[in-house]
Amino acid sequence: MKRIISLLLLLVLLTLTGVNAQNNSARTNGTARSNAPVTLTLPNKEGGVRFLVMGDTGTGTDKQQQLAQLMLRYRQIFPFEFALMLGDNMYGGEKAVDYKQKFEDVYRPLIDQKVKFYAALGNHDDSNQRFYAFFNMDGQEYYRFTKGNVSFYSLNSNYMDKKQLDWFTGKLATDTSTWKIAFFHHPPYSSGGAHGSDAKLREIVEPIFIKHGVNVVFAGHEHFYERIKPQNGIYYFISGSGGKLRKGDVNKASALMAKAYDDDMSFMLIEIDDKEMHFQVVSRTGETVDSGVVVNQRKSSG
Amino acid sequence: MKSKQVLAIAGIIVVCIAASGRVLSQTPSPPPLSPADKQVADAFEKRAKDYVRVREALEAKMPPLSKEAKAEEIQAHKQQFQERVRAARAGSKPGDIFTPQASTLIRAIIKDEFKGRDRVELRNAVLKESENKAVPLRVNYPYPESQELLEMPPTLLLRLPPLPKQLRYRFVRNNLLLVDRENGLIVDYMTNALP
Numbered sequence: 001m002k003r004i005i006s007l008l009l010l011l012v013l014l015t016l017t018g019v020n021a022q023n024n025s026a027r028t029n030g031t032a033r034s035n036a037p038v039t040l041t042l043p044n045k046e047g048g049v050r051f052l053v054m055g056d057t058g059t060g061t062d063k064q065q066q067l068a069q070l071m072l073r074y075r076q077i078f079p080f081e082f083a084l085m086l087g088d089n090m091y092g093g094e095k096a097v098d099y100k101q102k103f104e105d106v107y108r109p110l111i112d113q114k115v116k117f118y119a120a121l122g123n124h125d126d127s128n129q130r131f132y133a134f135f136n137m138d139g140q141e142y143y144r145f146t147k148g149n150v151s152f153y154s155l156n157s158n159y160m161d162k163k164q165l166d167w168f169t170g171k172l173a174t175d176t177s178t179w180k181i182a183f184f185h186h187p188p189y190s191s192g193g194a195h196g197s198d199a200k201l202r203e204i205v206e207p208i209f210i211k212h213g214v215n216v217v218f219a220g221h222e223h224f225y226e227r228i229k230p231q232n233g234i235y236y237f238i239s240g241s242g243g244k245l246r247k248g249d250v251n252k253a254s255a256l257m258a259k260a261y262d263d264d265m266s267f268m269l270i271e272i273d274d275k276e277m278h279f280q281v282v283s284r285t286g287e288t289v290d291s292g293v294v295v296n297q298r299k300s301s302g
Numbered sequence: 303m304k305s306k307q308v309l310a311i312a313g314i315i316v317v318c319i320a321a322s323g324r325v326l327s328q329t330p331s332p333p334p335l336s337p338a339d340k341q342v343a344d345a346f347e348k349r350a351k352d353y354v355r356v357r358e359a360l361e362a363k364m365p366p367l368s369k370e371a372k373a374e375e376i377q378a379h380k381q382q383f384q385e386r387v388r389a390a391r392a393g394s395k396p397g398d399i400f401t402p403q404a405s406t407l408i409r410a411i412i413k414d415e416f417k418g419r420d421r422v423e424l425r426n427a428v429l430k431e432s433e434n435k436a437v438p439l440r441v442n443y444p445y446p447e448s449q450e451l452l453e454m455p456p457t458l459l460l461r462l463p464p465l466p467k468q469l470r471y472r473f474v475r476n477n478l479l480l481v482d483r484e485n486g487l488i489v490d491y492m493t494n495a496l497p
Contacts, residue, residue: 049374067350092448093447094376094377094447095373095377095447096372096374096376096377098373099373099376100373122370123450123451123452123453125451126380126447126486127483127484128367128376128379128380128484129376130333131367131369131370131375131376132371132372132373132376133368133370133371133372137369138369155386157453158451158453158454159453159454159459159470160454160456160459161454161456161459161460161464162459162460162464163467165456165469174458186453194431195431198453200420200455200456200457200458201453201455201456202456203456204456204457204460205456267371279496
């Protein structure tokens, strides 16, 4: 009887969190293995919405290049169609040569394979990036696009003024998509020591997320990976080590953290298939450092 | 408990949920300004719009930047735009938009918004953690691209006088700047902005 009760409790817990993450523990040796086999934990079904998530990329360093090469290798087995960029797309300068060295040269093989990049702006980004063809921002600092049953909202968390909030709530009010995903730079929740949770931003945007059924939020700014325990039914991820790393910055005792990785740079692979969002997080060293599935349990509120 | 009481309680709960839903669905409204402060804020907004009219007229004479521009085109457009606005506003000086009255009002709003722990966190973020300390404080000069554009707290943006979309408030050290988001010029600044 006790065993049945324990099993039931476990089932309830899993249902409540909605995440069945494998929490792979990773061992890293700090070097990228260019020939290491790539392994996929995602279903990789035809018809799913498949994409990549990366943040804080704009350095143009060798390590960013290595991570990009790994993305390319993963694309051979997991043909993601597009990539979300979570801001800080360009560090230290915004001349034409910077766009080339910190973006075009790094991701040229993906660009050549027609992977589309959708950018958000960070605190190191000039507003004029919104005109850059490869960032697909349509001349806007905040914008929406859809793929299948998923709505994506790219927000400018660096300047969340009334105009943007009105636009966001207006768009959400008529959005009947199964999945509503917001991506922007500053994380509403974070276990980072250098920055931490952006409470002022959260105070403003989270009530909107809750009211209008935003399911998932991707943010950067913190130079590590973190999956936050679901907050008010929303799944928050941080993926801010696409070009920079703040090693050891995660507070391992944080009550917010479901899983974190700050040993090396990383990116996320995502696949959304109807009511499930599968995720896999890959480090520069080629190891899967987190993976799992988020089950959509919300009804569209419109 | 009688059925009427149960219904009444259920009704109250439904009304409360509906009311909270309405509150959450709207952008929070800032506390209203006094008539005198409103007058100061309106005048500030008018000066900001006057600047925008000048820069819009100058930009209209330039080839428009495509929404699918190349990096070289973005760089060239920004540079030309800067040069034209700098020439047109050669006589501009600190306080043209942030007049003493406007600065006093804005300081009071910031002080009221950031109290206690919020105040400490704001000062830490702006004065210690920011990577924009090397921004030169000069009107009609560019905000260096290599310097961080510090996030503006959204709760504060909802309270400050609204700006045309072409202009942005930015903290740099103990100062509040007005920066043009396209040409990157520092349009004006006020000192002692932090509480």
